Structure formats: C-alpha cells, structure tokens
Amino acid sequence: MDLKFITQQVVEISKQAGNIIRDEVTRFSEADVEYKGAHDLVSYVDKKSESFLVDALKKLIPEAGFIAEESPNLKRAERYNWIVDPLDGTTNFIHKIPVFSISIALTEYLKPIVGVIFEINLNECFYAWEGGPAFLNDKKIKVSNTGILDQSLLATGFPYYDYSRLDDYLVLFKDLMQSSRGVRRLGSAAVDLAYVACGRFELFYEYGLSPWDVAAGALIVERAGGRITTFKGTDDFIFGREIVASNGKVHDEFLVKANIYFG
Numbered sequence: 001m002d003l004k005f006i007t008q009q010v011v012e013i014s015k016q017a018g019n020i021i022r023d024e025v026t027r028f029s030e031a032d033v034e035y036k037g038a039h040d041l042v043s044y045v046d047k048k049s050e051s052f053l054v055d056a057l058k059k060l061i062p063e064a065g066f067i068a069e070e071s072p073n074l075k076r077a078e079r080y081n082w083i084v085d086p087l088d089g090t091t092n093f094i095h096k097i098p099v100f101s102i103s104i105a106l107t108e109y110l111k112p113i114v115g116v117i118f119e120i121n122l123n124e125c126f127y128a129w130e131g132g133p134a135f136l137n138d139k140k141i142k143v144s145n146t147g148i149l150d151q152s153l154l155a156t157g158f159p160y161y162d163y164s165r166l167d168d169y170l171v172l173f174k175d176l177m178q179s180s181r182g183v184r185r186l187g188s189a190a191v192d193l194a195y196v197a198c199g200r201f202e203l204f205y206e207y208g209l210s211p212w213d214v215a216a217g218a219l220i221v222e223r224a225g226g227r228i229t230t231f232k233g234t235d236d237f238i239f240g241r242e243i244v245a246s247n248g249k250v251h252d253e254f255l256v257k258a259n260i261y262f263g
Contacts, residue, residue, distance in 0.1 A: 003129035006060065006106065007114050011125055013056045014102045014118040017049045021087060021120055024048070025096065033094055043090060046070050050086035053104065057082050064106070069212045081107050085212035089188035098122075103190035105215035110238065115216035115223075117194045126194040128223035136198050143226040143247035144199035149176070149257075152202035152250050154183045155192040159208030165262065169207065172261040179257075189243075193217025196245050197224035203246035203254055207231070214243050221245045231258045 024045045033043060050070045057064070065077030068084040082104065087093060089100030098121035106114035113130040126141070128134040134141050146152050154176055159166070176183050184201070186192055190213065192204040197220045215238055218228045227248040230240050233255055237243040244254060 003114055004132060007116065007127050007129045007132075009060055010057070010104055010106070010114060010116045011118075011127055013053065013060070014104055014116050014125065016056070017052050017086065017102050018118050018120040018123075020052055021045055021049055021093070021100075021102070025093070028094065043087075043094060045093065046087040046090055049102065050084060053084055053086055053102070054082075057084070057104070061106070067211055069210065079108060081110065083107060083112075083211050083215040085190060088190040088213065089186075092187045097187065099186045099188050099191055101188050101190045101194075103212060103216045105219060107215065112215050112219035112238070115219035117190045117216050117220065119188075119191050119194065124194075126197060126217075126220050128197075128220045130219070130223075132223060134197050134220050134224035136194075141198040141224050143197060143221070143224050144202050145249070146202050146247065147249045149180050149202075149250050149253050151181065153181045153200070155195065155201045155204040156183055156185055157187070157189055157192065157206040157209075158185065162208045165207060168262045172258060175257055175261060189213040190217050193221055193245050196226055196247065197221045199247070202250050203244065205231070205242075205244045205254065205258070207242035209241055209243060211238050214238060218243070218245065227251045229255070231255070231262055 047070050064080040066074035066082050085103040088103050093100045102118045104116045105112045116127040118125045126136050195201045196204050228237050228245045230237050230242050
C-alpha cells in the first residue's frame with residue numbers, strides 16, 4: 001500500500017469535508033443542536049460531514065472498515081480501519097468559536113499508519129504516514145526543543161461526562177498553571193495534538209477521550225519527533241481513554257507530576 005498516496009488523497013477528502021462544514025457555519029442555529037449526553041453535543045453538520053467522509057473513504061480503500069464517532073454501527077474490518085471524527089470541537093462550532101477540525105486516521109490492526117487533521121478556520125492541514133515525516137500544508141514540521149516545563153506552553157481538555165477523577169485532575173491543573181508558561185484549553189483534542197506536532201505546544205494531556213479524538217494526532221506527533229503515552233507511561237493511548245503527547249523532552253517531568261496528583 002502506497003501510504004504517501006493514500007495520505008494525499010485523504011488530505012483532499014478532508015478539505016472537501018471542511019468546505020461542507022464551513023458553508024454551514026452561518027446557517028447553523030441553536031435550534032439545530034442535538035444531545036448525546038448532558039453536555040455532549042452533536043449536530044446535523046457532524047452527521048453530514050461524516051456521511052461524506054465515509055462515502056469518500058470507502059471508495060479509496062473498499063476493504064477498510066470504520067470506527068466513526070457518529071456511526072457506531074459501521075462495520076469494522078480485521079486489518080484496515082478508518083477512525084474518523086467528522087467535526088472535532090462541535091461545541092466550539094455551535095458557539096461559532098473558530099477552533100474545530102476534522103480528524104481521520106487509517107489503522108492497520110488498529111495501529112495508525114496515516115493521520116490527517118484539517119483545522120478548518122485557519123485552513124491548516126496537518127498530516128503524516130508511517131515511515132514518513134509530518135507536514136503542515138506541505139511543509140515539514142517538528143516538535144519544539146524546549147526542555148523544561150517551566151518554559152513550556154501546555155494544552156488540556158476536560159471530560160464531558162466522566163467526572164470521577166476530576167478533583168485530582170484539577171489539582172494537577174493548578175500545579176501546572178504555576179509551573180509552566182500556561183495551560184490552554186482549545187476545545188479540540190485533534191487541534192491540540194497537531195499544535196504539539198508543529199511546536200506551538202510542548203505538551204497536551206487529557207482523559208476521557210475516544211479513539212477518534214486521538215488516533216490521527218498521535219501518529220502526526222510521533223512522526224514529528226514527539227512522544228505519546230498514557231498518564232502511566234504506557235502505550236495504550238488510542239483506546240485507553242487518556243493521552244499525554246509531548247515534544248519528548250518534557251514528558252518525564254510531566255509524568256512525575258501526573259502520578260503524584262493523578263496516579
């Protein structure tokens with residue numbers, strides 16, 4: 001399989017889906033909001049984007065299955081599966097906050113081998129394939145060289161429904177606010193990961209995540225020279241519902257703090 005060619009095709013597909021979402025921004029209203037949970041929002045735009053993506057990706061690799069946020073009944077395949085988030089940052093989109101994206105990963109035996117994240121508002125497409133470099137709009141990208149948390153800008157997110165670990169998480173958050181240049185919460189895990197890959201953030205951490213939030217971004221960070229683990233330092237971050245993604249240089253320092261407050 002020519003992963004570079006596949007990646008280039010997925011980039012174009014993601015941009016086409018991005019145009020669909022962009023066209024809906026001004027038309028969308030609060031009355032169009034649907035609820036998957038108390039604060040877990042979805043819209044017809046998520047579903048429209050996902051329908052387009054699934055159809056296009058099926059044509060690209062007919063034998064591949066799907067793990068998609070809005071279509072849990074799609075069939076998985078044994079070897080190749082697409083992991084798709086058709087609109088990562090739905091709450092931002094609904095409130096017209098310009099940070100939302102499309103995230104697409106191709107996995108082989110559930111290991112990401114292609115990753116594409118298209119941030120629609122800035123028209124920035126981040127992508128990588130197994131064995132190749134990471135790119136932002138055709139330019140190679142690398143993680144930052146910052147070596148200590150005190151000089152790092154961090155990103156995080158907060159869960160929509162799993163609040164069982166929230167008290168400890170907020171204690172960690174407080175420590176990091178005092179021991180770094182700041183902690184940002186953009187509202188799109190895919191964008192957070194892309195920003196680690198290109199050096200805008202030194203580290204991103206979050207729990208309560210799903211595979212479609214992280215699969216594409218994890219590969220892009222790794223191909224940009226970064227490091228990905230769980231809070232325990234293990235490598236089951238795609239399906240383990242938590243992730244720490246960094247430039248690699250501040251990773252261990254963060255894990256020490258994480259396991260003091262959030263272990």
